[in-house]
Amino acid sequence: MTAVHADTKISHADGAVPGAIALFVDNVILAFGGLTVLNGISLNVRMGELLALIGPNGAGKTSVLNCISGLYRPSSGRIRVGDTDITGFKPDRVARLGVSRTFQHGELFPQMSVIDNLLTARHARIDTAAFSEIFRTRAARREEERHRTHVEGVLKFVELERYRDAIAGDLSFGQQKIVGFARALAAEPSVLLLDEPSAGLSRDDREGLA
Ligand SMILES: Nc1ncnc2c1ncn2[C@@H]1O[C@H](COP(=O)(O)OP(=O)(O)O)[C@@H](O)[C@H]1O
Ligand SMILES: [Mg+2]
Incomplete structure (x- = not known):
């Protein structure tokens, strides 16, 4: 090494x-x-x-x-x-x-809700050309439902359910950091890369993240 x-x-x-x-x-x-x-x-x-x-x-x-x-x-x-x-x-x-990562600064879509930020991680998994074609089919709606259910589970895991509809940019620095982490997790990665996961967080937030 x-x-x-x-x-x-x-x-x-x-x-x-x-x-x-x-x-x-x-x-x-x-x-x-x-x-x-x-x-x-x-x-x-x-x-x-x-x-x-x-x-x-x-x-x-x-x-x-x-x-x-x-x-x-x-x-x-x-x-x-x-x-x-x-x-x-x-x-x-x-x-x-299957490689997902967080960034040191500002990786969220600040005008989007927390839940929508997490959903972007799921949509990255879908072939976008096929996606628009099949969007209206029942199979596509079921797929969408599955993504939502998964993302709700991740929100619960990081204890941010009460912020699900909050605008990401309105959250505190620590909360945004955890949303960034949750978004990386939502992609169900096999390799998760966290850049400075706890820098700038309060002691409570650090313990929460751990
Ligand atoms: N795109 C880039 N162009 C030029 N230098 C860069 C670039 N990215 C990083 N560096 C330089 O690489 C070095 C390592 O930076 P970085 O990987 O950000 O360190 P760390 O994350 O450990 O603080 C620094 O000297 C930085 O200025
Ligand atoms: Mg760095």
């Missing part, structure tokens, strides 16, 4: 159940012009395992997530999700393979 910077630690949680490798990052180098941001990062995460990237501001944590989720294209190295090599894939393609 290679650290991003000398002072960046990759820490595997104790007691994780070892399963098949869900995420594999091998010797990823990322450079912008002359600036090498990631200098040969390697890590792997097994099913059911929790892995934390710890490092100071600017160490490259977000850049690692950006490479995995397809926002950045590594200069070299390989990234696999399960058995699929996703190096260079576009973000929507990576998402469809």
Whole structure:
């Protein structure tokens, strides 16, 4: 395993159940012009395992997530999700393979309700060309109902049911952060990437999130 910077630690949680490798990052180098941001990062995460990237501001944590989720294209190295090599894939393609993420700042649709924000995560799973075609069919309505039921379950899990119809942008910073987390969860990902999940949260909110 290679650290991003000398002072960046990759820490595997104790007691994780070892399963098949869900995420594999091998010797990823990322450079912008002359600036090498990631200098040969390697890590792997097994099913059911929790892995934390710890490092100071600017160490490259977000850049690692950006490479995995397809926002950045590594200069070299390989990234696999399960058995699929996703190096260079576009973000929507990576998402469809079951990788979901949160962002450090402002990832919600602020004018939309909480429930609708969560539903966007479900609709990302649907082939949009087929979606408009079949929208009026009974099967499509059942599918829509299934998405709603799933999303209501996620809202309950994160204890935000009472905010289901609130406008996302009106919520507190901590609540928005949890909605962002819930939206990532709503996609039923096999790999969930959380960028600074607890930064800026109060102690209560942090405990709630954990
Ligand atoms: N798109 C980009 N263009 C140029 N430099 C970038 C870009 N994205 C990140 N960096 C640089 O990469 C380094 C790591 O940033 P980042 O991954 O955001 O660190 P962290 O999330 O650990 O705070 C920083 O020096 C940052 O300025
Ligand atoms: Mg960051």
